[in-house]
Amino acid sequence: MPAAQSAAPPHQRQVLSPKVASWLQVAPMAVIFTLMVLIPLAIIFVVSFLDYDFAQVFPELYLGSWVDLFTSQLTLNLYALTFKFVAIVWVVTFVLGFCIAYFLSFHVRSGALRLLLMAAIAIPFWTSGPIRMVSWVPLLGREGLINQALMGLHLTSEPVTWLMYSEFAVLVAYINLLTMPMVAAMANSMAKIPHSVIQAAKDAGASEGQIIRDIIFPLIKPGIAIGSIFVVTAVMGDVFIVKQMSGSQVNTVGMSIVTELNAFMYPPAAAKSIVLLVIVLSIVGLLLRFADIRKELQK
Amino acid sequence: MSKPNPRRARPLSFYFLAAILSAFLLFLYAPMACVYILSFQGPTGGMSFPMQGWSTHWFQVLFSGDGQGVGDIGNAFRRSIRLAFVVAILTMAISLSAGMAYRRKFRGSNFVFYSAITSMVLPGIFVGFGIALMFNLLGWRTNWFTSGIGAQLTWTLPFGLLIMFIVLGRFNPSYEEAATDLGASARQRFTQVIVPIILPGIIGIAMAGLTSSYEETARTSLNIGTGNTMPMEVTGLLTAASTPVLFAIGTITTLFSFTLVIVSLIVMSRLAKRRQMRTAA
Secondary structure (H helix, E strand, O other): OOOOOOOOOOOOOOOOOHHHHHHHHHHHHHHHHHHHHHHHHHHHHHHOOEEEOOOOEEEEEOOHHHHHHHHOHHHHHHHHHHHHHHHHHHHHHHHHHHHHHHHHHHHOOOHHHHHHHHHHHHHHHHOOHHHHHHOOHHHHOOOOHHHHHHHHOOOOOOOOOOOOOOHHHHHHHHHHHHHHHHHHHHHHHHOOOOHHHHHHHHHOOOOHHHHHHHHHHHHOHHHHHHHHHHHHHHHHHOOHHHHHHHOOOOOOHHHHHHHHHHOOOHHHHHHHHHHHHHHHHHHHHHHHOOOOHHHHHHO | OOOOOOOOOOOHHHHHHHHHHHHHHHHHHHHHHHHHHHOOEOOOOOOOOOOOOEOOHHHHHHHHOOOOOOOOHHHHHHHHHHHHHHHHHHHHHHHHHHHHHOOOOOOOHHHHHHHHHHHHHOOHHHHHHHHHHHHHHHOOOOOHHHHHHHHHHHHHHHHHHHHHHHHHHHOOHHHHHHHHHOOOOHHHHHHHHHHHHHHHHHHHHHHHHHHHHHHOOOOOOOOOOOOOOHHHHHHHHHHHOOOOHHHHHHHHHHHHHHHHHHHHHHHHHHHHHHHHHHHHO
């Protein structure tokens, strides 16, 4: 931290002590997080223990929402499917992201070309989400290009239906959206590895595989952690992609929370949210052990 | 970047990885290309290829707004833009102030930092639900000006704070020390030294706030009160409409976002260049 030294300059009369000044400066942000994140979080926690009927929540203790959560096979399946999505998307974006970041950082020799390719990867990120979802219909839909091609080549006689509005479609959309943050986080870490280190390893006769395993991987752990946080939280918290790409046919935890909210079933929705929150925060806490975000950003 | 020997032969892995990158770029751009091309579909054409001639028919349908499942795009757009501007300015001011606080050590710094991280990684629907529930219990009505802005700030402020860390991490404190030695007051140091130097970063925060507010739905949708924002309206249309008018919306909104991004990048690089020239002089 460059400015931990900001003891008041000697020839100046400080009106505020530095500590109080910091508190005042950070106060608006602290107030908003407290009012809009922490208090609502506490309310959700409390509501999950309350009784309810079709229209309202009663201030009476009721543990049914929690009992259902841990005993209903249906609910457990929701969590299983959500984890399946997280696992598949993480593995694919990690492998794909690493290949691309590694290629850009160590194979592309021209700086301008590298910048151009990075921009090409980043640009679609600024397209509105719903539009990116609908863009899959002309490709994967019943009458989409892929089905036209498959039928034109006589590989199938009828259109393949699992391409769109299916788990497959949801995964395609996730991977399409979330590879970019993985590439960015890893490429950022790779840019901090001095080329002389790689060159020295090469001169000493290390193979490309050895360089990746013994030098690059250990040095980009913070990047991997930050990229993974982005991917895991995006998939676990998503409801829109699942809804659009599966045509509401695939049910994840997020989707079921939304369904219950729409039916005014607040306590079970709250209980599910709390479990989801604990899972997300544990994963993030685990990943943060590999990356000190504040230190990473200030480098 | 040092080039060891440009004439050295490429290893086999180069071609393999280049193929992966090309395939990925195709995967990234093919769906969007379909949207842009199909938005010029002929009046008799449908939502998939082949093209039944070329026309701007679907753009005319969109702008004439004569029903046909186009909804309330104009109002939704105005609502979104108004919200985005307020959120962008608030994000900029609050993040700048908080970033300045982190230049010193203070008690509670971890609390605010981890609140920000929590706010960023929490499922959006969860934050939105919590805020709506709080308003519900207090008997307040959700409204774009209170719950709407608050919900969006939980999404934009963490990024604002992280950008401030990057910006201030790169800030060379010797400029500030020089100003102090010349007798500058705290206010002068802030307005005449620190802010001009980190201005591109501050504008970056505002632009990030603007674009992410414009795109956000998970936290906003339950808290916006009456009337849809742009992404909510577009999502609604996606389920309702089944004509290429959707693709026309896609082409227009993409053009708009790209203009926004390009303008902000130009402004930022202009400022950075001007600052460099001044520092060099």
